[in-house]
Amino acid sequence: MQTIPELDVIIVGARVAGSAAAIMLAQSGWRVLLLDKAAFPSDTISTHIVLSGGAQVLSRMGAMERLERAGGFRFSSMRTLGPGFDFHADLQAAGPDRRGLCLGREKMDAVMLELAGSFERVTIQQEFRMTDLVIEHDAVLGVRGEGRTGAREFHAPLVIGADGMRSSVAKIAEQRLRAFRRSEVPCARAYYYAYFEGVARDRLGDQLVTEFEASPGAGNLLCRCENDRVVAAAAFDANQMHSFRSEPGANLQRHLNESIAVGAMLAGARRASRVRSSGLLRNTYRDPVANGALLLGDCGLHVDPLFGQGHSMALISAEIACALLPACFSARGGKSLSAEAMAPFTARRDEVLMRHFRASERASRDLTLSATTLAAYRAASREQWAADEMIQFAQMSSEARFPSFRFARLMAQEARAA
Template identity: 60%
Template sequence: MSEPAKDFDAIIVGARVAGSAAAIFLARDGRRVLLIDKDAFPSDRLSTHIVLGGGTKVLERMSVLEMLERLGGVRFARMRAIGPDFDYGGELARDGADDRGLCLGRVLMDAAMIDAARSFEGVTFRDRLRAIDLRIEDGAVVGIRGEDASGVHEFCAPLTIGADGMHSSVARIASERIGAFKRIDVPCARAYYYAYFEGVPRKQLGDELVTEFESAPGAGNLVCRCENGLTVAATAFDAAEMQTFRTGLASNLRRYLDRSFAVGKLLEGATMVGRVFSSGLLNNTCRDPVAGGAILLGDAGLHVDPLFGQGHSLALMSASIVGELAAGWFSAVRGNSIPAAALADFTRRRDAELMPYYKASVRVSRALALDQGSRLAHRAASRERWAADEMIRFAQMLTPHAAFPSFRFARLMATASRAA
């Protein structure tokens, strides 16, 4: 039986990082927000666990960063990048600046973000409520139909936000019904697996994020401390090897990590705990994020190869853009929705600020070997301290408007290219 429609300023489908962050920003602006998710919480989700420095800046502005630290989130204070012909690192907290990232599993992080959103009087949260359709008027989204154990419910709002992941129901339904949210997919060349380890001594691994490239043909690895004294370690490899890898997940994960440049030694003596997690075969996906009455956030709008740990930060930084632009959107409401033309500023801001990071990841993830430009950038960072700092700031999504490489960095890359 259908329930009468209820009115909100915004409906957010998907209550994890992107959705909860958007709810907080909108509620701060005095908006009435319905935040829904098909899952019950706390619950897990496949993830790299990493919030890069650009993302932690948003968490700090939302006043939730300290809470996530209290839950056990590890602030990694250093980043190191290793490859066959480069090895460099840099500090993320120095000279009075705190650009540290955060590593925290999804069970704790998602539940905490939802609690933070629910603390606002203007936010109504409903879990185990699945979006089954969109309300459409005159080619624009004006709300949703959701279903839970008690039946079908309708909700209206001039803004609907799809923050429901790379398989977004909001994006799929809007595409089918009004031709919205055009997408481009670029297959990831690698498969991705991770697990937790306990007993990693601090003399082997401090509060550091370590990433590796091409320790074997097409391979990559990542390791970082996370909550409860655990360390999360991930490996990525040629997707064609996935079926063979799955014949012995734990033993093969350990074997792939042991063939690394440094990660195997960092985990020496540690014990794997729990099961091995897999992302399966993935695409890098970019969707046009705006339609009449609706936008897409997080993985729904930009999904990238997880090895680079950009997902959380892309989600948080795109939600921050919503917070900055929303007041203008609501003043532009026409009828029962916000026109696509009014929402177009979101596309321009997202593309200017976030697409350079997305494109850099796609360039690396679409092929098994590092392309020449990426290799030259890593080599340049290995040669000069200032270049390493510039590279790490870009990798941590801390470069304003992604102005990378600088002129002198590009000149150093050109010098290295001529020398090669």
């Protein structure tokens, strides 16, 4: 049986948020146990896009070079189009590298886990299914579960839930401690995606392309990924999901063909995978801290995939947590970190990410773009500086206020002209 050293942190969930947290905690000298029910490499249904803000976190933690070697594609510009708007911005302009990353989850998660495992202070147990939390005096003290060697129990001052939107950590703590207060908004759209081969470079180069409103609620995304494939994702009214999934391949192709521009970009290409679906989703906000426990990634903030924010939210929140945890450990008075000591994480996470979460939540409530959103997109189409500002916000690459005063003024002009 594997001997586990005395632990500082247990992380449940070893995909993007969990592995990133393990890497950054180990770099700071903490002893981490990283658990996951899967055996890696393991695929999962997910967006493939890491926006600029998340890509910068990957670079700072030393993961980006490995992800590029695994086939990760660095998109260096972004284009957004729809009825009455079409704008783009260069992500390689003067200043910090703002290129994003596109890579499938099977490779991305395996690379991140391998990097986490390269640190002596990280112990990894795959195929470990957490079944319960160890709770005493209204505080989480550890986890119980079943692994390759049978039933095990592990203790640490902090348990991090990074086990996805259907988090067992969050569910158990909610039931037993009434922790992790949440609010939810159903996503009005359903999402399907597939890989395509043979997409000509003169049709799609190094851009991330997002398209809206070819029909009410419709959205599309295109980007190159590993093995020179292109991932093509389609969004549509969730009420159409039942009929769509009767013939997903034919219906995805029809949806793309009826688009404004992305269908033409895929002309002559061949679908090289089965069509995958996200199912019906929700935007979920959770208060991310409880006595002895903290939530990262989709556990704490799960967003509509429409804007491709999920990976970047997970990475940014993990970096925030790992920067603040040393002070939380210093303030520890008992067996576990208190929710009060970790309150600065909630404040900082929400300060940085809630404007993006709210944008996703608003888009989830309605199938059509709001008048305000249309005015913003049309403003970005009028002036390059406005496109740069809009896409910098969309890429989550700056904490600068958006919209700026001059962008808001341009939006107002567009709204009056509509």
